[in-house]
Amino acid sequence: MNTFPEKDFYLLLIIAKKSELNNSIKASTSELALDLNISQQSVSRKLSFLAEKELIERKVLASGNIISLTEKGKNFLLKRKNELDKIFSSKKNNKLSGKVKSGLGEGKYYINLPGYQNQFKKKLGNRVFPGTLNIKINEFELNDFLSEKKKISIKGFSDKQRSFGPAFVFKVKLNGRIDAAVIIPERTNHPENILELISSFNLRKKLKLKDNALVFVS
Amino acid sequence: MNTFPEKDFYLLLIIAKKSELNNSIKASTSELALDLNISQQSVSRKLSFLAEKELIERKVLASGNIISLTEKGKNFLLKRKNELDKIFSSKKNNKLSGKVKSGLGEGKYYINLPGYQNQFKKKLGNRVFPGTLNIKINEFELNDFLSEKKKISIKGFSDKQRSFGPAFVFKVKLNGRIDAAVIIPERTNHPENILELISSFNLRKKLKLKDNALVFVS
DNA sequence: ATTACTAGTCTTCGAGTAC
DNA sequence: TGTACTCGAAGACTAGTAA
Numbered sequence: 112m113n114t115f116p117e118k119d120f121y122l123l124l125i126i127a128k129k130s131e132l133n134n135s136i137k138a139s140t141s142e143l144a145l146d147l148n149i150s151q152q153s154v155s156r157k158l159s160f161l162a163e164k165e166l167i168e169r170k171v172l173a174s175g176n177i178i179s180l181t182e183k184g185k186n187f188l189l190k191r192k193n194e195l196d197k198i199f200s201s202k203k204n205n206k207l208s209g210k211v212k213s214g215l216g217e218g219k220y221y222i223n224l225p226g227y228q229n230q231f232k233k234k235l236g237n238r239v240f241p242g243t244l245n246i247k248i249n250e251f252e253l254n255d256f257l258s259e260k261k262k263i264s265i266k267g268f269s270d271k272q273r274s275f276g277p278a279f280v281f282k283v284k285l286n287g288r289i290d291a292a293v294i295i296p297e298r299t300n301h302p303e304n305i306l307e308l309i310s311s312f313n314l315r316k317k318l319k320l321k322d323n324a325l326v327f328v329s
Numbered sequence: 330m331n332t333f334p335e336k337d338f339y340l341l342l343i344i345a346k347k348s349e350l351n352n353s354i355k356a357s358t359s360e361l362a363l364d365l366n367i368s369q370q371s372v373s374r375k376l377s378f379l380a381e382k383e384l385i386e387r388k389v390l391a392s393g394n395i396i397s398l399t400e401k402g403k404n405f406l407l408k409r410k411n412e413l414d415k416i417f418s419s420k421k422n423n424k425l426s427g428k429v430k431s432g433l434g435e436g437k438y439y440i441n442l443p444g445y446q447n448q449f450k451k452k453l454g455n456r457v458f459p460g461t462l463n464i465k466i467n468e469f470e471l472n473d474f475l476s477e478k479k480k481i482s483i484k485g486f487s488d489k490q491r492s493f494g495p496a497f498v499f500k501v502k503l504n505g506r507i508d509a510a511v512i513i514p515e516r517t518n519h520p521e522n523i524l525e526l527i528s529s530f531n532l533r534k535k536l537k538l539k540d541n542a543l544v545f546v547s
Numbered sequence: 548a549t550t551a552c553t554a555g556t557c558t559t560c561g562a563g564t565a566c
Numbered sequence: 567t568g569t570a571c572t573c574g575a576a577g578a579c580t581a582g583t584a585a
Binding site: 194 | 335336338339342345346349350351404406407408409410411412413414416417419420467469470472473
């Protein structure tokens with residue numbers, strides 16, 4: 112029995128990620144075991160299972176496995192994606208709420224660099240206040256929220272000493288009325304549950320926000 | 330151990346579907362057992378597990394369960410959705426290919442009703458040929474394909490005898506060059522792996538298509 | 548009608564180890 | 567280094583049944 116690999120879904124997902132859906136990957140069972148937090152032996156068994164069900168294609172070499180998803184495997188994931196999309200589509204997140212947090216104040220420095228400010232002026236209509244308002248949000252809702260917004264690109268640049276990376280900004284309203292923008296570094300390495308807002312206003316002052324104040328962006 | 334309910338994912342998904350994410354549902358363990366093709370006892374155990382992990386909220390009554398997803402439960406699904414979205418986002422399907430199939434010829438009758446033809450003329454620019462070209466496609470790719478297209482609504486209407494339902498149409502090109510439109514009844518009950526195309530042309534003749542001919546829409 | 552405990556069976560797990 | 571077999575333990579399953 113066991114027609115559908117619900118239990119092995121996550122292994123399939125990891126293979127999809129690593130292979131970028133369409134390529135082959137080389138991976139040993141112990142490597143994958145680390146990703147899944149299970150034993151090498153179990154991965155071996157699971158890969159056999161997925162191959163037997165024709166969800167993956169697999170060549171076993173002395174040095175590891177060459178693995179790729181089959182059409183059937185991709186469809187299995189796509190079907191799951193469609194189910195989830197359908198469930199969440201009705202509840203489009205056009206609002207994101209969270210609490211105001213204090214950042215490290217680094218944003219301030221970067222935001223105020225002329226290389227960025229000039230672009231803000233051109234693309235957002237105004238220079239922005241040197242500082243960001245940090246809001247702690249549910250990171251899982253961020254994707255859906257931003258997917259509805261227009262992505263505006265901010266280019267990176269260099270000065271004599273160092274270079275500054277590109278970023279994306281998205282125009283939003285804070286608490287339904289104040290013009291602001293979400294800014295996300297293109298090569299992000301900071302926590303995704305913190306949303307950084309910029310604005311021509313000093314948002315914290317303008318809205319008299321203290322730490323942990325509940326706000327929403329839309 | 331067993332921190333994440335990979336094995337019970339499908340039950341969580343079913344609860345999400347039935348509850349439309351945010352509502353409570355009433356369901357007995359044996360009902361859910363049918364959906365999952367497992368025993369009533371297993372559902373009982375799985376529900377306890379999900380509740381213990383705080384993925385669902387559950388009230389056990391003499392007549393069944395009142396179940397709703399917790400924020401944590403929704404996040405679990407949302408996270409999975411985001412992973413899948415990410416995997417498939419690079420491979421945007423702006424092309425859908427499949428084989429020409431013979432339909433039952435019903436489409437012809439409906440398509441040609443003035444109540445529909447007048448709307449086609451207004452919204453697609455032309456009356457359409459009375460007949461549909463049926464293409465067998467991969468149903469799992471349909472969602473992604475259509476999500477990139479503009480949805481045009483065709484209203485339902487009634488005559489003395491009966492009523493005819495609303496539909497959606499999406500402008501596409503067949504084989505990269507012929508103007509056509511996908512038509513999907515709003516209350517669909519026909520197989521989703523068959524795509525029905527309408528056009529001002531008789532597509533079958535114009536492209537000299539025989540059954541099983543490979544075509545693509547974009 | 549329910550839910551869910553018990554108990555026996557079947558499945559899945561990973562340590563050890565062969566190749 | 568690899569993969570994957572054996573096998574004892576742990577976990578998950580269902581039938582019977584109590585509440």
